[in-house]
Amino acid sequence: MYIKKECVAMLLAGGQGSRLYALTRDMAKPAVPYGGKYRIIDFPLSNCTNSGIDTVGVLTQYQPLVLHDYIGNGQPWDLDRLHGGVHVLPPYQTALGASWYEGTANAIYQNMSFVERYDPEYVIVLGGDHIYKMDYSLMLDFHKKKEADLTIAVIDVPLEEASRMGIMTCDDTGRVVDFTEKPAQPKSTLASMGIYIFTWKKLKKYLIENEEANTGSKDFGKDIIPAMLNNDERLFAYAFDGYWKDVGTLDSLWEANMDLLSPTVTLDLYDPEWKIYSRNPIAPPQYIGESARVENSMISEGSNINGNADFSIIFDSVTIEEGAVVNYSIIMPGTVIKSGAVVEYAIVGEDCVVESGAHIGASPEQYENRDEWGIAVVGHNVKISGGAKINPKEIISEDK
Amino acid sequence: MISSNSVLGLIFANMHENNVSDLTKERTLGSVLFGGRYRLIDFPLSNMVNSGISEVGVITKSNYQSLLDHLGSGREWDLARKNGGLHLLPPFSHVGSGIYRGRLEAIYGVMDFVEHSNADYVVMSDCDVIANIDYSKAIKQHIETGADITAIYAKGIYDSAQHKATIFGIDDGRITDVTINPLICGECCISLNSFILSKKFLEKIVREAVSRSLYSFERDILQAKKEEYKIFAYEHNEYYERIDSMQSYYNANRALLNSENRQSLFKKSRPIYTKIRDNGPAKFGLESSIKNSLIADGCVIDGTVENSVLFRGVKVAKGAVVKNCILMQDTVIGKESRISNVITDKLVSIDAQRTLTGSESYPLYIGKKANI
Numbered sequence: 001m002y003i004k005k006e007c008v009a010m011l012l013a014g015g016q017g018s019r020l021y022a023l024t025r026d027m028a029k030p031a032v033p034y035g036g037k038y039r040i041i042d043f044p045l046s047n048c049t050n051s052g053i054d055t056v057g058v059l060t061q062y063q064p065l066v067l068h069d070y071i072g073n074g075q076p077w078d079l080d081r082l083h084g085g086v087h088v089l090p091p092y093q094t095a096l097g098a099s100w101y102e103g104t105a106n107a108i109y110q111n112m113s114f115v116e117r118y119d120p121e122y123v124i125v126l127g128g129d130h131i132y133k134m135d136y137s138l139m140l141d142f143h144k145k146k147e148a149d150l151t152i153a154v155i156d157v158p159l160e161e162a163s164r165m166g167i168m169t170c171d172d173t174g175r176v177v178d179f180t181e182k183p184a185q186p187k188s189t190l191a192s193m194g195i196y197i198f199t200w201k202k203l204k205k206y207l208i209e210n211e212e213a214n215t216g217s218k219d220f221g222k223d224i225i226p227a228m229l230n231n232d233e234r235l236f237a238y239a240f241d242g243y244w245k246d247v248g249t250l251d252s253l254w255e256a257n258m259d260l261l262s263p264t265v266t267l268d269l270y271d272p273e274w275k276i277y278s279r280n281p282i283a284p285p286q287y288i289g290e291s292a293r294v295e296n297s298m299i300s301e302g303s304n305i306n307g308n309a310d311f312s313i314i315f316d317s318v319t320i321e322e323g324a325v326v327n328y329s330i331i332m333p334g335t336v337i338k339s340g341a342v343v344e345y346a347i348v349g350e351d352c353v354v355e356s357g358a359h360i361g362a363s364p365e366q367y368e369n370r371d372e373w374g375i376a377v378v379g380h381n382v383k384i385s386g387g388a389k390i391n392p393k394e395i396i397s398e399d400k
Numbered sequence: 401m402i403s404s405n406s407v408l409g410l411i412f413a414n415m416h417e418n419n420v421s422d423l424t425k426e427r428t429l430g431s432v433l434f435g436g437r438y439r440l441i442d443f444p445l446s447n448m449v450n451s452g453i454s455e456v457g458v459i460t461k462s463n464y465q466s467l468l469d470h471l472g473s474g475r476e477w478d479l480a481r482k483n484g485g486l487h488l489l490p491p492f493s494h495v496g497s498g499i500y501r502g503r504l505e506a507i508y509g510v511m512d513f514v515e516h517s518n519a520d521y522v523v524m525s526d527c528d529v530i531a532n533i534d535y536s537k538a539i540k541q542h543i544e545t546g547a548d549i550t551a552i553y554a555k556g557i558y559d560s561a562q563h564k565a566t567i568f569g570i571d572d573g574r575i576t577d578v579t580i581n582p583l584i585c586g587e588c589c590i591s592l593n594s595f596i597l598s599k600k601f602l603e604k605i606v607r608e609a610v611s612r613s614l615y616s617f618e619r620d621i622l623q624a625k626k627e628e629y630k631i632f633a634y635e636h637n638e639y640y641e642r643i644d645s646m647q648s649y650y651n652a653n654r655a656l657l658n659s660e661n662r663q664s665l666f667k668k669s670r671p672i673y674t675k676i677r678d679n680g681p682a683k684f685g686l687e688s689s690i691k692n693s694l695i696a697d698g699c700v701i702d703g704t705v706e707n708s709v710l711f712r713g714v715k716v717a718k719g720a721v722v723k724n725c726i727l728m729q730d731t732v733i734g735k736e737s738r739i740s741n742v743i744t745d746k747l748v749s750i751d752a753q754r755t756l757t758g759s760e761s762y763p764l765y766i767g768k769k770a771n772i
Contacts, residue, residue, distance in 0.1 A: 037681050037697070276678075276680070280678070282673060283671075284662060285709075286696070287693070289691070290692045293689075296688075297683075297684050298682065
């Protein structure tokens with residue numbers, strides 16, 4: 001017995017996140033730690049809960065162990081529900097055979113039976129690679145008011161970034177008249193955020209047609225949206241003007257973390273009205289020691305700081321020993337930075353050990369040619385020995 | 401290892417609350433905040449869970465709203481179970497129960513719950529001791545010695561001028577002398593107010609005592625029956641703190657600034673569980689300066705903090721100086737205020753440019769929601 005839901009969320013969490021390299025070798029991108037105590041997927045999941053959407057299908061495929069374990073029964077996001085709740089949906093075998101999710105549209109197509117159980121009017125499709133706080137219920141109101149078939153959330157981006165994104169052109173009423181993926185000459189600066197609200201009946205029709213057409217891509221941006229535009233369906237753009245950041249690359253992941261320390265950035269993790277939920281570590285409060293110097297940083301539970309932390313995001317259960325220096329860096333859970341080690345402009349993964357004397361990363365001021373500079377990255381469970389030097393832009397995933 | 405269903409836990413949430421009457425004006429002793437993110441009941445409750453006990457009754461009598469709110473269904477302690485789990489036992493109003501005078505009457509008031517349990521043994525604990533105790537070892541000793549009652553104690557300095565405690569005299573493992581708040585000073589065997597008994601034996605002594613209108617476990621059982629019953633002692637020889645005054649509360653919080661104490665109390669293999677609040681990480685501003693302090697999640701620090709324990713969601717504004725303080729949940733310290741040796745209860749706000757000073761031996765306590 002399933003109770004009808006007005007809107008069901010489908011969260012695409014199967015992507016590899018190959019541009020995060022070492023950080024996504026053993027976990028899917030939505031499971032990558034962010035912001036001192038979160039994983040990327042906490043943001044769309046918390047947005048769902050805070051927007052009153054209590055039925056969420058999470059489509060997983062690439063390296064799902066960490067992600068599945070993290071989502072569990074959905075309790076941290078209040079998504080362990082009698083009716084609905086969170087459901088992990090990996091690819092499966094059928095009587096006719098087995099196939100991976102071939103594209104974003106195909107992933108939803110393969111889970112149409114999950115959606116149908118709740119007999120929804122609308123389906124919201126979300127990604128697992130952005131940091132933002134958004135009230136989906138307002139977007140749904142907009143969708144209903146416009147009697148739209150598809151509403152696409154858009155954000156105004158700088159012109160130079162527009163050619164890397166899906167760009168929308170709208171008429172005066174907000175109706176989408178043109179959509180181009182990664183245009184060489186962008187006609188507007190309204191970029192798709194990869195958040196779609198479909199009227200389910202329409203989406204179902206297009207998913208089935210797309211599957212029969214067998215385009216090879218089976219993708220929302222490449223197939224479904226152009227097909228709907230061609231058929232003159234009602235597509236609308238919903239403008240969002242809050243903080244929204246893609247964390248699909250190492251640089252953008254680092255920047256999005258640093259944004260939390262900037263007084264001018266509007267992403268507020270301390271708003272009691274819109275909490276970002278996560279699976280909390282079971283650890284005592286963070287200890288800042290006698291010899292510590294902590295400035296402009298975020299530090300999470302169970303961490304012991306006796307060295308310097310400046311402009312850094314320190315996750316839970318991290319140890320920074322006396323005499324160690326961490327500047328402009330992200331240190332993920334369980335990592336130990338030994339006395340005398342220096343970490344600057346770097347991302348260090350979970351459960352690493354950085355031995356005394358190691359030096360990771362360098363400040364951009366030391367580089368005349370800024371193209372030679374980039375953040376240094378150490379993957380998860382890596383040991384960096386005493387004499388090691390990890391240069392900017394270097395990505396380490398084995399002990400060094 | 402004991403099988404998980406064979407031991408019942410009983411926690412007394414209100415016992416000893418008069419010792420810190422300021423803190424327990426609006427809450428039970430069990431729901432007094434401690435150590436940046438805990439409540440006192442988290443320690444006995446986590447100890448029981450970590451010792452394989454999966455059925456726990458929490459006995460309370462008054463002011464228990466905050467306790468109910470904290471414990472909820474018991475999920476955070478892994479006690480939201482189909483079999484056993486957490487049971488809150490507020491007073492049950494009919495003749496013979498309700499407001500109790502002592503531990504024996506309190507148990508009598510929840511006798512149905514105790515009898516209903518399939519457990520063979522009962523571990524009883526109060527909420528005035530902060531320690532990481534492995535009850536399974538004590539239970540093993542209890543079974544091996546064939547004791548009627550095993551009392552958990554620790555060696556420590558007792559001074560009647562400052563402390564209140566039950567003191568044991570122990571001879572070859574057996575308790576031969578019991579004194580309550582004696583007028584002595586020196587190293588003693590101090591009761592940690594945790595006891596192990598078989599369930600049958602507990603039911604028997606409770607019924608006998610109540611039929612004679614006796615209610616104190618310490619006076620009417622431990623003291624009066626020490627020859628008749630086999631009462632053995634189990635030593636907890638690791639770190640512990642006892643809360644028996646405002647001063648000891650202040651000292652116990654600040655004792656957590658010592659890393660050895662923290663390591664002994666917060667073991668990775670035996671964690672202390674507590675309610676989750678979903679705060680962001682602690683955030684330290686550009687001009688913040690922090691030394692030797694515990695700063696919990698959700699704190700936003702722009703000022704100076706030294707030798708202090710800050711609970712979740714505390715805000716310290718620019719230019720403010722906080723020294724030797726215990727600031728409970730959601731305390732706000734205004735710009736350029738200077739406070740030292742102060743304990744603030746929940747939701748206290750101190751405006752800009754105030755100066756508040758307590759002393760090391762007599763910390764200044766500011767009640768819940770006060771605005772200064």
